[in-house]
Amino acid sequence: MTETAVGATAGKAWEKLQSKAQTSFDDQGRPILEVRVDGRLMQIGVSAGNILTGGAPPQLVRQLLEARLQSELHTACLMVFPGVKWLATGRCFSNL
Numbered sequence: 001m002t003e004t005a006v007g008a009t010a011g012k013a014w015e016k017l018q019s020k021a022q023t024s025f026d027d028q029g030r031p032i033l034e035v036r037v038d039g040r041l042m043q044i045g046v047s048a049g050n051i052l053t054g055g056a057p058p059q060l061v062r063q064l065l066e067a068r069l070q071s072e073l074h075t076a077c078l079m080v081f082p083g084v085k086w087l088a089t090g091r092c093f094s095n096l
Contacts, residue, residue: 015067017044017060026050 021033030047045054
């Protein structure tokens with residue numbers, strides 16, 4: 001699978017997960033998502049302090065991190081290069 005396809009897959013998986021999740025907080029007050037995966041309620045940490053401790057499958061955590069990174073890169077691209085387009089390849093493009 002290409003890097004672009006992996007990023008697109010991660011984004012779609014994150015959107016699907018997020019649409020079904022309920023927001024909450026862990027015992028230390030950090031944000032989590034609660035979602036059913038294969039009939040089991042999972043708590044997925046969504047902060048730097050709890051993303052690796054929520055008990056979610058590693059693949060799911062990886063997809064969450066990939067989707068977040070894509071979102072951050074997209075925002076940074078638009079802020080640093082006003083008027084550019086964000087391509088499906090995950091790269092900035094400018095007609096300049």
